[in-house]
Amino acid sequence: MANRGERGMPGNPSRDDILAYIREHGGRVSVSDIARHFSIKGKDRSALRVLLREAQAEGKLAPGGRRKFTAPGTVPAVTVLEITGTDADGELMARPVQWPAEQPVPPIYVAPLRGQPHALATGERILARLAPDEDGGYDATVMRRLGAPPAEIIGVFAREKGRGIIRPTDRRAKYDYGVEARHDKGAEPGDLVRARVLAERRGELRMAVVVERVGHVDSPGAIGLIAIHSNDIPVAFPDAALDEAAAVRPPGIEGREDLREVPLVTIDDEDARDFDDAVYAVLDDASDNKDGYRLIVAIADVAWYVRERGALDRAARQRGNSVYLPDRVVPMLPEALSNDLCSLRPREDRAVLACHMRIDARGELLEWRFSRALMKSAARLTYRIVQRARDGDASALPDGFDPQIVGNLYAAYAALDAARRRRGTLELDLAEHKVTIENGKVTAIGERVRLDSHRLIEEFMITANVAAAEALEAKRAPCMYRVHPPPDGAKLEALRGFLETFGLSLPRGQVTRAAQFADILARAGEGASGDVIHESILRSQSQALYSPRNLGHFGLALRRYAHFTSPIRRYADLMVHRSLIGAWQLGPGGTGRDAGDGFDEAGEHISATERKAQSAEREAMDRYLALYLSERTGARMKGRITGVTRFGLFVRLKGLGADGLVPMGLLGRERFRHDERRHCLEGQSSGIVFSMGDEVEVEIREADAVTGGLVLAITRHHPLERPGLRTARRAPPPRRKPKKRGKRG
Numbered sequence: 001m002a003n004r005g006e007r008g009m010p011g012n013p014s015r016d017d018i019l020a021y022i023r024e025h026g027g028r029v030s031v032s033d034i035a036r037h038f039s040i041k042g043k044d045r046s047a048l049r050v051l052l053r054e055a056q057a058e059g060k061l062a063p064g065g066r067r068k069f070t071a072p073g074t075v076p077a078v079t080v081l082e083i084t085g086t087d088a089d090g091e092l093m094a095r096p097v098q099w100p101a102e103q104p105v106p107p108i109y110v111a112p113l114r115g116q117p118h119a120l121a122t123g124e125r126i127l128a129r130l131a132p133d134e135d136g137g138y139d140a141t142v143m144r145r146l147g148a149p150p151a152e153i154i155g156v157f158a159r160e161k162g163r164g165i166i167r168p169t170d171r172r173a174k175y176d177y178g179v180e181a182r183h184d185k186g187a188e189p190g191d192l193v194r195a196r197v198l199a200e201r202r203g204e205l206r207m208a209v210v211v212e213r214v215g216h217v218d219s220p221g222a223i224g225l226i227a228i229h230s231n232d233i234p235v236a237f238p239d240a241a242l243d244e245a246a247a248v249r250p251p252g253i254e255g256r257e258d259l260r261e262v263p264l265v266t267i268d269d270e271d272a273r274d275f276d277d278a279v280y281a282v283l284d285d286a287s288d289n290k291d292g293y294r295l296i297v298a299i300a301d302v303a304w305y306v307r308e309r310g311a312l313d314r315a316a317r318q319r320g321n322s323v324y325l326p327d328r329v330v331p332m333l334p335e336a337l338s339n340d341l342c343s344l345r346p347r348e349d350r351a352v353l354a355c356h357m358r359i360d361a362r363g364e365l366l367e368w369r370f371s372r373a374l375m376k377s378a379a380r381l382t383y384r385i386v387q388r389a390r391d392g393d394a395s396a397l398p399d400g401f402d403p404q405i406v407g408n409l410y411a412a413y414a415a416l417d418a419a420r421r422r423r424g425t426l427e428l429d430l431a432e433h434k435v436t437i438e439n440g441k442v443t444a445i446g447e448r449v450r451l452d453s454h455r456l457i458e459e460f461m462i463t464a465n466v467a468a469a470e471a472l473e474a475k476r477a478p479c480m481y482r483v484h485p486p487p488d489g490a491k492l493e494a495l496r497g498f499l500e501t502f503g504l505s506l507p508r509g510q511v512t513r514a515a516q517f518a519d520i521l522a523r524a525g526e527g528a529s530g531d532v533i534h535e536s537i538l539r540s541q542s543q544a545l546y547s548p549r550n551l552g553h554f555g556l557a558l559r560r561y562a563h564f565t566s567p568i569r570r571y572a573d574l575m576v577h578r579s580l581i582g583a584w585q586l587g588p589g590g591t592g593r594d595a596g597d598g599f600d601e602a603g604e605h606i607s608a609t610e611r612k613a614q615s616a617e618r619e620a621m622d623r624y625l626a627l628y629l630s631e632r633t634g635a636r637m638k639g640r641i642t643g644v645t646r647f648g649l650f651v652r653l654k655g656l657g658a659d660g661l662v663p664m665g666l667l668g669r670e671r672f673r674h675d676e677r678r679h680c681l682e683g684q685s686s687g688i689v690f691s692m693g694d695e696v697e698v699e700i701r702e703a704d705a706v707t708g709g710l711v712l713a714i715t716r717h718h719p720l721e722r723p724g725l726r727t728a729r730r731a732p733p734p735r736r737k738p739k740k741r742g743k744r745g
Contacts, residue, residue: 013038015051075130075138080146081108083124084199092120094128094140099204107137120145123199153177153208154194154229156217156706157187166195166208169226171707178205185210192217194229217706220440223627224327226706227620231612233323237334240311245334248305250341251351255587257371259354263378263405264298266344267457270382273329274343276300276568278377279460280405281412284358291361293412297464298375300342301351302567303577303589306333317602320609322569325620326435331569338568346377353577353586355464355564359412363419368467372586378405386453409456416459423557424515428538433657435624442628445656461565462556468564468576469550477583478596480575480603482563483551484544486512495540497677498692501722502529514557529720532693535642536679545607546572548599571606575599622708625658629703629710636715641694644681646674649690651698651712660710662698667714693720 013021018034031049034040040048081094092110099105108130113120120126125147128140155166155177164179164187177195179187187193192214198207214225228235237245266275277299284292306312316332323330331338344350354373358366379398388396390410394403429450436444465482472479487495496506504520506512517537524533541555546563553561564580567573575591582590629635642659643650649662664672664681667690672681680691697716702709 013040013048015054018052075106075108077131078127078129078143081110081126081128081140083110083120083126094126097125107135108140109133109137110140110142113142152194152196152211152232154192154214154226157184157191157193157210158189165205166193166210167706169706170230171704171709176205177208178202179208179210183207183209185213187213190217191215192222192226218440221327222440223623223705224325224620226623227325227616228323228330230619231616233330233612233616234315234319235330237315238311241315242334242336244310244312245305245336248337248341250349251301251304251374253374255372256351257354257373259296259298259352259373260349260376262296262375263402264296264344264375265379265381265405266346266377267381267383267386267453270384274338274568275377275380276342276344277457277461277565278344278352278375279409279457281408283408283411286358289358289360289366292366293359293408293415295357295359295412295460295463296354297357297460297565298344298352298354298373299464299565299573299577300344300568301353301372301577302333302337302342302574303353303581304351304372305337305341306574307589308578308591312337316574317571317605320571320606321613323613323616325617326624327437327440327620332571333568342568344375344377346380349374349376353580355467357463357467359415359419359463361415362422363415363417365463365466365470368471370468370471370580370584370586372581383451383453383457386456387451390452409460410452413452413456413459416463417455420459420462424513424518425557426514426517426537426541426555427521428534430534430538431657433621435621435628437624442624445625445628447655447657462558462561465562465564466558466560468580469560469562472562472576472579472583473550473560475583477579477593478548478575478591478599479550479562479579480546480548480572480599480606481550482544482553482561482572483547483549484553484555484561485542485551486554487540487542491540491542494677495536498536498679499533501678501691502533503722504533514554529693529722531640532642532720536692543611546603546610547607548596548603571602571609575602619708621657622659622710623705625656626703626708626710627705628656629653629658629700630705633700633703636697636699639696639698639712641690641692641696644674644679644690644692649681649714651696651714653698658710660698660700660712662712662714666701666711688717689719690714690717691719691722693722694718695720 013034017038021034021037031045031052035045035048075096080097082097084093084095087093092112094108094110095105110120110126110128120142124145126142127144127146128142130138130140133139153166153168153170153173155168157179158165158167164181164184166177166179168177177197179195185193187210193210194212194214195208195210198209200207214229215222262280264278264280266278268275277297280296281293284294286292306316312333319332322332333342344352352373352375354371354375355368356371357368360366379401385396386406389403389406397403397406432448434446434448435442436446469479469481492506492512496508499506499520502524504523506516506520521530521534521537524530544553544555550560552559562576563570563573564576565573567577578589578591579595580590581587582592582595638654639651640654641649642652648664648667650659651662652659667681668683670686671684673684674681678691680689682689695718696714698712699715700710701713702711
């Protein structure tokens with residue numbers, strides 16, 4: 001090959017030849033491309049690789065991914081760009097998202113979009129194909145829109161080489177942000193900050209402005225604050241809403257049914273702060289309903305206090321729902337309502353919207369009516385107290401409380417439960433965990449015990465929700481349904497393939513019903529395989545949402561269903577209350593038929609706020625679990641594989657509910673093939689198979705409370721027995737027969 005600084009000829013290129021060739025081709029070039037162009041063969045290829053490595057070390061070449069190279073100052077032919085605005089002639093400009101700080105950015109002109117409803121905006125990111133132009137710039141053609149970067153971030157402030165840095169708390173974020181001293185708002189290293197992202201950059205860093213110092217990352221309650229800010233959940237109520245809440249007054253008995261002598265009771269968790277639903281049951285004395293029951297479900301009359309288009313209503317609608325984190329609650333309504341006037345405290349008059357129902361001995365709903373009423377709770381009971389009373393320990397009940405009240409509730413529940421079983425509902429009783437927090441630290445993690453008393457309240461609430469939907473349909477009034485569509489075809493097909501590995505089948509060619517899943521769960525039984533099948537069926541389900549169109553509820557096997565039972569924490573329920581009040585002329589605070597015009601938009605909004613709340617609750621739990629495990633790095637724990645991806649395995653730790661990642665790099669040096677249908681990774685040389693549901697022992701390698709990230713390494717592996725997978729496991733390679741040697745002549 002030629003001297004490294006000289007011009008060479010084909011077959012004998014210099015470094016200058018190579019750089020020129022790469023520039024001419026506008027981006028990434030492989031060793032094979034260069035060798036083919038210059039006709040380099042045989043041993044000269046080794047010399048070419050040495051030359052390329054030296055050029056890269058000297059900064060003359062840059063890595064282009066997948067064993068390719070690019071010359072500094074060139075842009076790959078396909079890359080991610082960020083729209084920066086327009087030039088003086090109005091042409092749309094962009095810059096690479098990743099670009100060396102010391103290199104000037106070449107001009108990149110983006111071709112106009114065709115057939116798109118919205119133009120590209122400044123800050124939006126695109127995947128584009130680039131072609132060099134005659135002036136040293138590039139023309140970009142949009143391949144795919146990737147969306148805009150976040151307008152705001154929350155992260156931990158740090159200093160590196162004298163400059164401010166924000167490391168986002170979102171584990172999905174791939175970049176840090178820079179902060180100039182004049183924009184850091186006095187933040188100190190370790191502070192949690194909320195920052196506004198700027199369009200400008202300093203080298204590779206996108207810049208940001210600190211708008212709020214949230215507190216130190218180690219301070220009590222910091223994790224809850226991260227979850228709240230990361231999901232853009234409003235915390236403070238506007239002054240107008242607080243003033244309105246302070247001014248409301250409870251109603252009297254006029255125009256209301258008097259239920260104060262009816263022994264309605266509230267049943268909640270021990271640590272519940274508000275009690276917005278009360279229940280009552282008694283044997284029906286009607287001659288045409290032998291062994292049937294009369295039920296009352298009384299719900300706090302939030303519509304009396306929160307009137308449409310008022311300041312309270314606007315704040316509640318913006319929130320959409322309350323958010324429940326391990327260390328706090330972000331309520332939908334101010335505490336003056338949620339913890340006082342709308343909380344059904346014992347021996348205090350409270351305004352309610354009551355659902356009166358009759359069910360037969362089979363648990364079928366015969367009739368219903370709704371009334372505005374005044375009630376006085378006979379007792380504040382808990383799930384454990386009610387369960388103890390049901391199990392024969394009447395001493396658990398308050399002094400003077402009639403045990404027959406609890407007996408009637410359970411008798412009515414038995415009938416409702418029988419009706420539910422006949423419908424064939426989808427029951428996915430997956431373990432839930434409770435985190436106990438003291439001074440911002442996790443002191444205990446325990447599994448929530450699910451009792452029959454929990455199911456009792458659920459069945460009473462479900463029945464009232466059905467009655468509310470039927471009552472609105474009877475008047476052709478607007479209804480905000482709670483809908484749960486059936487699983488889509490792709491998810492069902494993936495589930496079928498997975499169930500086959502357990503010798504189970506999901507029928508094809510017929511309408512899918514919840515009862516089919518219930519049958520599969522019954523056949524799977526309890527234990528390890530039952531747990532993983534529960535998990536896989538849950539993941540196959542569509543997401544429930546709110547809609548003014550009745551799509552039915554697949555999981556509950558109900559033709560119509562609406563949320564009615566918790567208007568202090570769900571705006572959908574408040575909308576249903578108002579519609580019932582208006583349709584059945586139950587007094588002030590109702591809405592008319594024309595209110596349905598805004599139900600489409602409202603359904604989309606409150607479905608979105610529900611997803612935000614779920615995200616915040618999940619993230620906060622992940623971070624508290626990571627905080628708990630951060631003091632146990634190196635410890636070994638038992639777990640189960642709950643997810644299989646191309647980049648590794650997800651493992652749920654036994655007894656904790658914490659999910660951690662086992663990266664592919666910690667599975668060993670061999671290559672693994674991802675089998676999406678069987679939900680497994682298969683070693684290409686060893687044949688070892690890691691499958692969803694396998695029991696493992698893992699070592700905790702990393703636990704980051706700021707991001708909630710948990711990195712694990714498998715130390716022991718116990719494959720779960722799968723009758724349908726026996727033939728699918730890879731057999732060891734056959735032993736080769738030794739070659740016969742010829743005889744010496």
